[in-house]
Amino acid sequence: xGAVKTKRMPRxxxxxxxxxxxxxxxxxRGYMAASMDEIAELAGVSKPLVYLYLxxxxxxxxxCIRREAAALTEAVRAGVRxxxxxxxxxxxxxxxxxxxxAQNPDGWAxxxxxxxTHGEPFAxxxxxxxxxxxxxxxxxxxxxxxxAHRDPDLPESEVAGLAxxxxxxxxxxxxxxxxxxxxxxxxxxxxxxNFSWSGLGNLMAGRPWSPPAGAQPVAAHEVSG
Amino acid sequence: xGAVKTKRMPRxxxxxxxxxxxxxxxxxRGYMAASMDEIAELAGVSKPLVYLYLxxxxxxxxxCIRREAAALTEAVRAGVRxxxxxxxxxxxxxxxxxxxxAQNPDGWAxxxxxxxTHGEPFAxxxxxxxxxxxxxxxxxxxxxxxxAHRDPDLPESEVAGLAxxxxxxxxxxxxxxxxxxxxxxxxxxxxxxNFSWSGLGNLMAGRPWSPPAGAQPVAAHEVSG
Numbered sequence: 001x002g003a004v005k006t007k008r009m010p011r012x013x014x015x016x017x018x019x020x021x022x023x024x025x026x027x028x029r030g031y032m033a034a035s036m037d038e039i040a041e042l043a044g045v046s047k048p049l050v051y052l053y054l055x056x057x058x059x060x061x062x063x064c065i066r067r068e069a070a071a072l073t074e075a076v077r078a079g080v081r082x083x084x085x086x087x088x089x090x091x092x093x094x095x096x097x098x099x100x101x102a103q104n105p106d107g108w109a110x111x112x113x114x115x116x117t118h119g120e121p122f123a124x125x126x127x128x129x130x131x132x133x134x135x136x137x138x139x140x141x142x143x144x145x146x147x148a149h150r151d152p153d154l155p156e157s158e159v160a161g162l163a164x165x166x167x168x169x170x171x172x173x174x175x176x177x178x179x180x181x182x183x184x185x186x187x188x189x190x191x192x193x194n195f196s197w198s199g200l201g202n203l204m205a206g207r208p209w210s211p212p213a214g215a216q217p218v219a220a221h222e223v224s225g
Numbered sequence: 226x227g228a229v230k231t232k233r234m235p236r237x238x239x240x241x242x243x244x245x246x247x248x249x250x251x252x253x254r255g256y257m258a259a260s261m262d263e264i265a266e267l268a269g270v271s272k273p274l275v276y277l278y279l280x281x282x283x284x285x286x287x288x289c290i291r292r293e294a295a296a297l298t299e300a301v302r303a304g305v306r307x308x309x310x311x312x313x314x315x316x317x318x319x320x321x322x323x324x325x326x327a328q329n330p331d332g333w334a335x336x337x338x339x340x341x342t343h344g345e346p347f348a349x350x351x352x353x354x355x356x357x358x359x360x361x362x363x364x365x366x367x368x369x370x371x372x373a374h375r376d377p378d379l380p381e382s383e384v385a386g387l388a389x390x391x392x393x394x395x396x397x398x399x400x401x402x403x404x405x406x407x408x409x410x411x412x413x414x415x416x417x418x419n420f421s422w423s424g425l426g427n428l429m430a431g432r433p434w435s436p437p438a439g440a441q442p443v444a445a446h447e448v449s450g
Contacts, residue, residue: 031342032343117256117338117341117343160401161401161402164394165417167397168393168396168397169393170390171397172390172396173386173389175389175393176386180385183386187386188386191387192390194387195390
């Protein structure tokens with residue numbers, strides 16, 4: 001009777017169970033070390049059924065990346081009220097981001113660590129998600145510049161760099177928060193707002209930081225090769 | 226005669242040539258896809274000689290990580306005058322960091338992308354380097370707090386988070402600068418100082434950012450599992 005129940009489970013539900021098991025295994029063991037045997041056992045299904053539904057380890061990993069990337073961007077999008085002031089939007093977006101990464105540490109490990117370094121098409125899947133988040137943050141910073149009634153001609157390269165810095169800081173803080181007992185999503189978001197927002201605010205208001213007198217010069221010529 | 230010259234080349238010099246070729250190949254192709262044939266050819270030596278000197282692909286990769294990590298931390302350390310004010314030290318350290326990562330994009334790719342996701346002992350090699358840099362930045366931020374003659378009891382967890390945020394932002398900006406034509410090390414460093422320093426300065430002076438009235442609440446309970 002148990003077997004009959006199992007067989008009647010809809011394919012979509014069964015697939016989600018496989019993906020749950022796969023995200024957990026890939027996130028904790030890494031892509032290379034994860035075995036299809038372990039994933040099937042954790043999902044409570046046979047290994048041939050995993051291959052029947054999801055074709056290969058590569059396709060299973062791609063499906064994990066897509067599901068986790070969609071869940072993360074949806075969580076951030078849902079957490080932000082687009083009509084709110086820019087700093088509220090950033091605060092809400094960061095809060096939603098850190099809440100989601102804390103609640104889904106294995107999914108975050110798949111996206112941030114595993115997906116980026118095992119070649120195509122994995123890297124391009126996660127790069128597309130990251131580009132979407134950077135574009136969203138860039139728009140927030142541009143909106144803040146407009147709200148400040150200041151330089152609407154702030155070079156896009158400068159804003160792109162700020163958005164990259166903020167996303168990179170958020171990624172590092174999510175890793176840190178997940179590895180550090182007692183750190184809440186709220187604390188991580190507040191740390192990043194403290195770190196960044198006043199600085200951005202000063203920049204928008206035309207008060208950029210400038211090197212103090214006596215500081216060593218930094219090469220201004222382009223050095224990337 | 227060329228052959229005689231080649232044979233007389235000291236082992237240390239030959240090893241550095243092999244490591245140069247290996248860093249370039251690992252950085253551009255990734256650890257898995259890089260072949261010992263390609264590395265030997267690029268170094269202008271036979272494959273057996275690479276194995277004789279560096280034992281295995283794993284040991285060669287470890288040697289690359291160690292050399293590139295030591296070069297990066299040494300570049301940052303050498304770029305900072307420890308007696309300077311905290312913001313000058315941070316500016317000089319960031320300038321040295323972005324100059325080094327721009328001049329050594331393959332070494333940076335080995336450290337930031339490749340080394341972290343191919344299991345032990347690679348991950349722990351690069352984690353040790355990163356911890357050293359985070360500790361250095363933490364000290365800078367603590368020094369800034371002392372200079373500001375404010376709260377010397379600023380919780381270490383808060384400072385640790387700020388240092389993580391700054392290092393994460395610098396990592397993301399190095400990737401971005403290396404992938405974006407026309408971005409100089411000076412611009413990357415100035416972007417990060419603009420982004421972070423005024424915010425840190427306000428925080429140190431007891432003016433933290435706080436959520437605006439009407440912002441959505443962010444969960445204050447710990448959610449990491």
